[in-house]
Amino acid sequence: MSVGVTFPKGFQAAGVIAGIKKKVGLLDMTLITAENAIPAGAVFTQNLVHAAPVVVSKANLEKSHNKIRAVIVNSGCANAVTGEEGYKNALTMAQETAQAVGCKPEEVLVMSTGVIGQQLPMKKVSAGIKELKKSLSTDGGANAALGIMTTDTKPKKAQAVIETSQGEVRIGGMAKGVGMIHPNMATLICIVTTDAVFEPEVLKKITREVADKSYNRITVDGDTSTNDTFAVLASGASGITPDAAKFSEALLEVCTDLSKQILRDGEGATKLITLRVSGTKTDSEATQIAKTIATSLLFKTAIYGKDANWGRVLAAAGRSGVTFDPSLAQLKFGNLKLVEAGQPLAFSEEEALKILEAPDLTVELNVGHGSGQSEVWTCDLTHEYVSINAHYRT
Amino acid sequence: MSVGVTFPKGFQAAGVIAGIKKKVGLLDMTLITAENAIPAGAVFTQNLVHAAPVVVSKANLEKSHNKIRAVIVNSGCANAVTGEEGYKNALTMAQETAQAVGCKPEEVLVMSTGVIGQQLPMKKVSAGIKELKKSLSTDGGANAALGIMTTDTKPKKAQAVIETSQGEVRIGGMAKGVGMIHPNMATLICIVTTDAVFEPEVLKKITREVADKSYNRITVDGDTSTNDTFAVLASGASGITPDAAKFSEALLEVCTDLSKQILRDGEGATKLITLRVSGTKTDSEATQIAKTIATSLLFKTAIYGKDANWGRVLAAAGRSGVTFDPSLAQLKFGNLKLVEAGQPLAFSEEEALKILEAPDLTVELNVGHGSGQSEVWTCDLTHEYVSINAHYRT
Numbered sequence: 001m002s003v004g005v006t007f008p009k010g011f012q013a014a015g016v017i018a019g020i021k022k023k024v025g026l027l028d029m030t031l032i033t034a035e036n037a038i039p040a041g042a043v044f045t046q047n048l049v050h051a052a053p054v055v056v057s058k059a060n061l062e063k064s065h066n067k068i069r070a071v072i073v074n075s076g077c078a079n080a081v082t083g084e085e086g087y088k089n090a091l092t093m094a095q096e097t098a099q100a101v102g103c104k105p106e107e108v109l110v111m112s113t114g115v116i117g118q119q120l121p122m123k124k125v126s127a128g129i130k131e132l133k134k135s136l137s138t139d140g141g142a143n144a145a146l147g148i149m150t151t152d153t154k155p156k157k158a159q160a161v162i163e164t165s166q167g168e169v170r171i172g173g174m175a176k177g178v179g180m181i182h183p184n185m186a187t188l189i190c191i192v193t194t195d196a197v198f199e200p201e202v203l204k205k206i207t208r209e210v211a212d213k214s215y216n217r218i219t220v221d222g223d224t225s226t227n228d229t230f231a232v233l234a235s236g237a238s239g240i241t242p243d244a245a246k247f248s249e250a251l252l253e254v255c256t257d258l259s260k261q262i263l264r265d266g267e268g269a270t271k272l273i274t275l276r277v278s279g280t281k282t283d284s285e286a287t288q289i290a291k292t293i294a295t296s297l298l299f300k301t302a303i304y305g306k307d308a309n310w311g312r313v314l315a316a317a318g319r320s321g322v323t324f325d326p327s328l329a330q331l332k333f334g335n336l337k338l339v340e341a342g343q344p345l346a347f348s349e350e351e352a353l354k355i356l357e358a359p360d361l362t363v364e365l366n367v368g369h370g371s372g373q374s375e376v377w378t379c380d381l382t383h384e385y386v387s388i389n390a391h392y393r394t
Numbered sequence: 395m396s397v398g399v400t401f402p403k404g405f406q407a408a409g410v411i412a413g414i415k416k417k418v419g420l421l422d423m424t425l426i427t428a429e430n431a432i433p434a435g436a437v438f439t440q441n442l443v444h445a446a447p448v449v450v451s452k453a454n455l456e457k458s459h460n461k462i463r464a465v466i467v468n469s470g471c472a473n474a475v476t477g478e479e480g481y482k483n484a485l486t487m488a489q490e491t492a493q494a495v496g497c498k499p500e501e502v503l504v505m506s507t508g509v510i511g512q513q514l515p516m517k518k519v520s521a522g523i524k525e526l527k528k529s530l531s532t533d534g535g536a537n538a539a540l541g542i543m544t545t546d547t548k549p550k551k552a553q554a555v556i557e558t559s560q561g562e563v564r565i566g567g568m569a570k571g572v573g574m575i576h577p578n579m580a581t582l583i584c585i586v587t588t589d590a591v592f593e594p595e596v597l598k599k600i601t602r603e604v605a606d607k608s609y610n611r612i613t614v615d616g617d618t619s620t621n622d623t624f625a626v627l628a629s630g631a632s633g634i635t636p637d638a639a640k641f642s643e644a645l646l647e648v649c650t651d652l653s654k655q656i657l658r659d660g661e662g663a664t665k666l667i668t669l670r671v672s673g674t675k676t677d678s679e680a681t682q683i684a685k686t687i688a689t690s691l692l693f694k695t696a697i698y699g700k701d702a703n704w705g706r707v708l709a710a711a712g713r714s715g716v717t718f719d720p721s722l723a724q725l726k727f728g729n730l731k732l733v734e735a736g737q738p739l740a741f742s743e744e745e746a747l748k749i750l751e752a753p754d755l756t757v758e759l760n761v762g763h764g765s766g767q768s769e770v771w772t773c774d775l776t777h778e779y780v781s782i783n784a785h786y787r788t
Binding site: 046047048049050078080081082083084115116117118221222223224225226295296297298301302304305307309310311312314315316317318319323324326339342343344381382383385386387389390391392 | 440442443444472474477509510573617619620691695696698699701703704709711712713717718720733775776780783784
C-alpha cells in the first residue's frame with residue numbers, strides 16, 4: 001500500500017542515498033512530483049536568518065503563482081548561512097530538478113535540512129537528482145519520508161481519507177524533526193499531498209490556518225529553525241473539491257498526527273506532554289502561558305525525572321507575561337489534582353509516579369479568570385538531548 | 395579576615411544547620427543584623443507567582459520606610475506556592491527574628507530558597523533562629539554565605555573598597571544560584587552590605603540600576619525564580635557618604651563578580667560564556683538578541699560539546715524578534731572570525747577547539763546596523779544540568 005505523500009492519487013516520489021550525510025548508507029535526498037503544475041500552499045520559517053532554499057522556494061511560489069510540479073529535498077546539510085554560494089546552490093537544485101522532471105525551475109520547491117553553515121556537496125546533489133528521477137514511483141512515499149530525516153529515529157508519515165458523495169479524497173503527509181523545533185509558521189519540513197481539487201488561494205489559506213493549529217503548537221527545544229517549511233500540494237486527481245471545513249479538519253488531523261510523531265521522536269525525548277491551559281481572558285494568552293511552560297527547562301527535566309515538581313509549572317506560568325491571579329489557579333497532572341484555588345493539595349507521591357511513568361502526560365492549568373483556552377504539545381528534556389546536540393556537526 | 399556581608403563595618407552574621415535540607419550536616423539558615431534599623435534598597439522577582447517571603451519582605455520595606463535591622467534566610471525550602479499556611483510561616487519567621495534580635499517585625503527581611511510547593515518545617519526554623527542569634531559575629535560572613543546555598547557547589551562572596559578623602563568605604567556581598575536563574579529584577583538571593591552612609595531613596599535607586607547591569611544580564615536556564623531577591627543594606631558605620639557614581643561602580647563590580655560566580659557554578663556548567671552583541675539600533679535590541687542566544691539550548695549544548703557550531707548563534711539571533719539584515723552580520727568566537735558580511739569564512743577547526751577548551755568563551759556578534767551594544771553572560775547546558783533537575787525534590 002502506498003503511504004505518506006504517495007497515498008493520494010497523482011503523485012510520485014522517491015528517496016535515495018546521495019552521500020550527503022556523513023554516516024554512510026542513509027537516504028538523504030527526496031523528490032516528489034506531480035503530473036503537471038498543481039496548486040501548492042506553503043508557510044515558511046519567520047526566523048530572520050533563513051536558509052537559501054527558503055528564499056528560493058518563496059520566490060518560486062510567487063513566480064509560478066503557487067503552481068508547483070516538484071519538491072526536491074536534501075538532508076544532512078541545511079544550506080543556511082551559506083552566503084552567495086549557498087544561494088546559487090539552491091537555485092541550481094531547482095534548475096537541475098526542473099531539467100530532470102521537465103518543468104520550469106520556478107515550479108520546483110527546494111528544501112534542505114541538517115547542519116547550518118556548511119556548503120552543499122553539489123556533485124553529490126546533482127547525481128542524487130538524476131538518481132531520484134529514475135526511482136520515482138507511486139509507491140515512493142516510504143522512501144521519501146526516509147530521505148528527509150536528520151536526527152529522527154523514525155520516519156513520520158500520516159494519512160487521512162475524506163468521504164464525499166462523489167467519492168473519496170485522500171490526504172497523505174510526511175515530516176521530519178526532531179531538534180530546533182519551535183516552529184514559527186511551520187516545522188522543519190513537512191510535506192502534505194492531496195488529490196483534492198483546490199484553487200491555490202484557498203489552499204494557501206487552509207495551509208496557514210492548519211499550521212497555526214498544529215505545527216505552531218509544538219516545541220522540542222524552543223529554537224526556531226532557519227529552514228522551517230510546510231507545504232501542501234493538491235493534485236486534483238480525485239476530481240473532487242471537498243467541503244473546505246471538512247478538508248481543513250482532515251488536514252489538521254494529519255498534521256497533528258505528524259506533530260505528535262515529531263515530539264515522540266523529539267531529540268532524546270521519553271515523553272509526549274500535552275499542556276492544556278484555560279481560564280485566561282483570550283485563547284492567545286492561554287497559548288502564551290502554555291508555550292512558556294513547554295519551553296521551561298526545569299519543567300521538562302522534572303518530567304524526565306518522573307518528579308511531580310508541579311511548582312515549576314506555576315513558576316513558568318508566572319513569568320509568561322500574562323497577568324493572572326495565582327490564588328485562583330488550579331493544576332492537574334493527569335487526573336491528579338495538585339493545586340486548587342492557589343492552595344497546594346496533599347497528594348500521593350505513589351499515584352503521581354504512576355502518572356509520570358506513562359509515555360504520555362497531560363498537564364492542565366486553569367488560571368480561573370476567563371474562557372480562553374489552548375493546547376500545546378512538547379516533550380521532556382533528557383541526557384540524550386544534550387548528547388545529541390553537544391556534537392551535532394561531528 | 396571578615397568576608398562577604400561582614401566585610402563592611404556595622405554588621406554581624408551567622409549561618410547554622412537547622413535541619414531543613416534533606417541532606418544532613420549542611421548549613422541551611424542565615425541571619426544578618428545591623429546595630430539598628432538602617433537604609434535598605436531591594437528589588438524582587440517580577441514573576442507573578444512569587445513566594446510568601448517576597449510578599450512579606452516587600453510589605454515590611456514599605457511599613458518600615460526602607461529601614462531594616464535584620465535579614466533572615468533559609469535554604470532547602472522556597473516557601474513558594476504554599477498558600478495561606480506559607481504566608482503565615484513567613485510572617486512567623488519575621489516575628490521570631492524580630493523577637494530574637496530586639497526589633498520590630500517590619501524591620502526584618504525574609505528570604506527562602508529551595509523546593510517550591512512545600513511547607514517550611516517551622517519547629518526547625520524557630521530553633522534555627524534562636525541558634526543563629528547566639529552565633530552572630532562580625533566574622534560570620536563566611537558561614538552566612540554557606541547557609542543560603544542550594545544546588546551551589548561553592549559559596550559566593552565578593553568585596554570592594556572605595557577610597558575617599560575621608561577614609562575607606564567597604565562593600566561586601568554574597569549570593570546563591572545556581573538554577574532557575576534568569577533574573578527579572580535580581581537573582582535568587584543576593585545580599586550586599588556596605589558601611590557607607592546613604593538615604594534609603596538613594597540606595598533604592600542605585601540598587602535597581604546595578605541590578606539591571608548585573609543580575610538582569612545573566613541566565614542559567616531561562617527560568618525566572620519565584621524568590622529572586624537582591625538587597626543592599628547600608629550601615630553607615632564608616633561615617634562616609636561616598637560619591638554616588640563611584641559607589642555605584644564599586645557595587646556593580648561586586649555584583650558582576652557574584653553574577654559570574656553564579657554562572658561558573660551554574661547547575662552542571664563547565665563554561666562561562668560572555669555574549670557581546672553590537673551594531674543594533676539600540677542597546678536594548680542588543681540585549682534582546684544576546685538573551686535569545688544565551689537561552690538557546692542548541693547553542694548551549696554545542697558549547698558544552700566544544701563544537702564551533704556558529705550557525706546556531708545566528709539562528710537564535712534571527713528568532714529574537716529584533717530586525718536586522720543577516721547579510722551584514724559579523725561573528726567571532728574569541729579571536730576567531732567565523733562570519734564576515736554574512737558570509738561564512740573558512741576556519742581552522744583545531745584553532746576553534748583550542749578556544750572552546752578554555753573555561754571562558756567570548757562570543758561577539760555585530761549585526762552591522764547601528765551603535766547599540768550589550769553584554770550578557772551565560773553558561774553551557776550539560777548532562778549534569780539534566781541530572782540535577784530531573785530529581786530535584788527527592
